[in-house]
Amino acid sequence: MEMHFQMIVAFGLLGEAIFATGIVLLTLLAFHTTGKRSTIVGVICVIFGIILYASPLSVMKKVIKTKSVEYMPFWVCVAGFSNGIVWAVYAFLPLDPFVLTGNGVGCCLGIVQLCMHAKYHKSAAKGDSEDKPGKPSEVQLQVETNRTSA
Template sequence: MALRKNAYQLKVLKILAGELAFMAVVVVAVLLAAHTHEKRSLIVGILCIIFGTCMYASPLAVMKLVIQTKSVEYMPFTLSLASFLNGVCWTTYSCLPFDVNLFIPNGLGALFGFLQLILYACYFKATPKKNAKAEVELHSARNA
């Protein structure tokens, strides 16, 4: 058990190191390649749009599974609701002083979250319910 936990922690540390290295490369590349604030904002904004959209689009595979199995077992309601509300909040914020770099990924996030909630409503009743208590069968012993 301890070996499995250590392997998992090592994997998480490797992913974190990779993300930090990627961020460092982006920062250095943007600072060296783009010499004006507008160009830097454009490059970083495009990257944020790409990665923000990927974050919100990741549950689409689960949505496909929900449609195929006609069950919302693999799509938690709270995650769908939080995704929708987060997208709505940030989309609203992006409209105050309009910012396209915030509007595009979060608008798509609100849309994807809304679609997840609709899908959840459609297939919720079709999902078989799991019993909270395990059924235990007791056998009586007979004395002969």
């Protein structure tokens, strides 16, 4: 099982390296001015930055359905919000629209996550989760321990 996990991680890293190499080659060979290169790489970074900031919201439906934030860690939301605010403020110093756009959206998404925590934080310990480790599953196997010796 551990070898399987290592293979998945290795292929994931290989895929990321190939993707990054492709972006570098595309920008260097297809675009000949620094402005065009900066625009293409900036847009790609904004897209992936927003995906990064929005990833904790992927459990929003489950949080609303269960009325519990046990699947959305509080400190991850605080860190995302804090990171978005710091980088958005930093983007105003040289006025970098790419840094400001991605992190401004990230700051707003962080506020949404923190609002969800404020709304559902009291029910985090009482959530109606089907995935709780202490709750028995619906299918139980009966194990027979009586052995007869010959």
